[in-house]
Amino acid sequence: MMDILMYLFETYIHSDAELQVDQDELEDELLRAGFQQKDIYKALQWLEDLAELQDTDKHSAISMSASTSTRIYTAKEMSRIDVKSRGFLMFLEQVGVLTTETREMVIDRVMGLETSEFELDDLKWIILMVLFNVPGNENEYTLMEELIYTTEQGMVH
Known part of the structure; x- marks a missing residue:
């Protein structure tokens, strides 16, 4: 899972690549890169959970x-x-x-x-x-x- 997160971070965030990527397209790319579907799902869920942490009402x-x-x-x-x-x-x-x-x-x-x-x-x-x-x-x-x-x-x- 860390490998997928690091790959995504380096590819899309750290490199200033296009940030608006279709999730299906992203999953396909990660599958082509050799990652397993279940690990891809977990990594994407991890990123969604990170985004939710910014909701100050939930984490007052x-x-x-x-x-x-x-x-x-x-x-x-x-x-x-x-x-x-x-x-x-x-x-x-x-x-x-x-x-x-x-x-x-x-x-x-x-x-x-x-x-x-x-x-x-x-x-x-x-x-x-x-x-x-x-x-x-x-x-x-x-x-x-x-x-x-x-x-x-x-x-x-």
Whole structure:
């Protein structure tokens, strides 16, 4: 599922390709690219769920959280998101890349993945996807891209 999401992100979003794609056409393209139908459906549903997170009426508890609050992870979240990834999320909040709201969106989408393996690099992709899809986070998206780039170059620890 992560492979499909990354493929879609790189092909349609990151490359500035045409964003208005017919869903049937998109499914056909993904099938031709070698992805399985059930995984394609799950990935597209995951993206729809991401879009729904922007409905503030449904997630008013998230938007009402104080920026100084501390996030306590559930056992299920801790089993999916390791210590290194949780530390990275905290770091991104401290430097202003993530707000409490976008952090919760990221966590929601991580938990919405149907995959047995999840690593820090996967988390970075999820963060980029969330920031790209939430209006008003263009600067944060750019900062995240720069942070990933400099981290890959070995300049940031």
